[in-house]
Amino acid sequence: MGIIESMRLDGKKGYVTGGARGIGKCTATGFAEAGADVAIVDLDYDEAVKTAAELAEKTGRKVIAIKCDCTDPEQVDAMIAQVVDELGGLDFCHNNAGICINAPAEEMTYAQWSKVININLNGIFLTDIAAGKYMLAHGGGSIINTASMSAHIVNVPQPQCAYNASKAGVIQLTKSLAIEWAKKGVRVNSISPGYIGTDLVLTNKTLIPLIEQWNAMAPMGRLGKPEELESICVYLAGDTSSFTTGSDFIVDGAFTCF
Numbered sequence: 001m002g003i004i005e006s007m008r009l010d011g012k013k014g015y016v017t018g019g020a021r022g023i024g025k026c027t028a029t030g031f032a033e034a035g036a037d038v039a040i041v042d043l044d045y046d047e048a049v050k051t052a053a054e055l056a057e058k059t060g061r062k063v064i065a066i067k068c069d070c071t072d073p074e075q076v077d078a079m080i081a082q083v084v085d086e087l088g089g090l091d092f093c094h095n096n097a098g099i100c101i102n103a104p105a106e107e108m109t110y111a112q113w114s115k116v117i118n119i120n121l122n123g124i125f126l127t128d129i130a131a132g133k134y135m136l137a138h139g140g141g142s143i144i145n146t147a148s149m150s151a152h153i154v155n156v157p158q159p160q161c162a163y164n165a166s167k168a169g170v171i172q173l174t175k176s177l178a179i180e181w182a183k184k185g186v187r188v189n190s191i192s193p194g195y196i197g198t199d200l201v202l203t204n205k206t207l208i209p210l211i212e213q214w215n216a217m218a219p220m221g222r223l224g225k226p227e228e229l230e231s232i233c234v235y236l237a238g239d240t241s242s243f244t245t246g247s248d249f250i251v252d253g254a255f256t257c258f
């Protein structure tokens with residue numbers, strides 16, 4: 001089998017949190033196009049249902065929608081059980097749901113801070129552990145977490161200390177789990193996207209006016225497209241990345257290089 005053929009995900013089952021739109025929708029598309037059956041997991045159930053139907057039609061794979069708040073341990077456990085029940089197993093997952101709140105540190109409320117940390121870090125912990133427990137007991141698997149270039153640099157000019165701290169936490173959590181599970185068949189990696197043109201950016205009134213400034217700072221002079229994260233995630237989900245664990249993949253058009 002050639003290398004491209006061996007990167008396919010035929011017969012594999014996985015889910016994507018925050019899969020209804022944006023980056024998660026694109027990686028779910030990549031997984032299904034590579035042959036996997038996929039669950040679209042999201043707080044926004046209506047959009048998840050639409051995305052699942054669209055991907056099933058486009059790829060011919062089984063694609064289901066599951067409503068889940070990734071910050072709720074009981075909902076996360078129920079989501080894993082539903083994935084296993086309806087898809088027949090769990091080989092990989094992309095724990096990707098996240099939000100951003102911008103506020104100067106001295107004005108950020110504890111409620112704002114907690115909301116960001118709860119979704120971006122605690123939510124990744126809950127989904128990683130629930131998926132990891134299943135994979136540890138069922139022959140292994142691959143977990144992909146969405147961090148951000150904000151784990152590596154402090155974005156300017158917008159103030160976003162909670163977001164930056166949450167994403168740095170995702171990378172250390174990823175590495176910690178990778179070490180703990182390295183001999184047990186469960187691999188854990190993260191991706192760190194640069195600025196990507198999704199709703200998170202394009203519908204945020206405080207961020208829209210900054211896009212021109214970011215593009216002026218960006219070596220490629222543009223935002224990334226969510227589709228540009230598909231291939232790295234398909235690689236990480238499958239068996240050709242069998243020696244890759246505990247790694248973070250920066251996909252940012254060289255934004256963090258200087």
Ligand code: NAD
Pocket residue numbers: 017018019020021022023024041042043044068069070071096097098099100119123146147148149192193194195196197198199200201
């Ligand atoms: P998006 O806002 O387009 O989509 C996020 C999805 O997550 C939404 O469908 C939302 O309903 C869902 N979601 C939010 N909270 C949830 C929860 N508690 N439980 C389940 N689902 C929840 O965002 P995006 O740009 O696609 O971002 C996806 C991930 O990528 C996030 O973790 C984000 O921090 C990260 N990221 C984005 C960028 C960017 O520039 N867009 C850059 C780096 C990292």
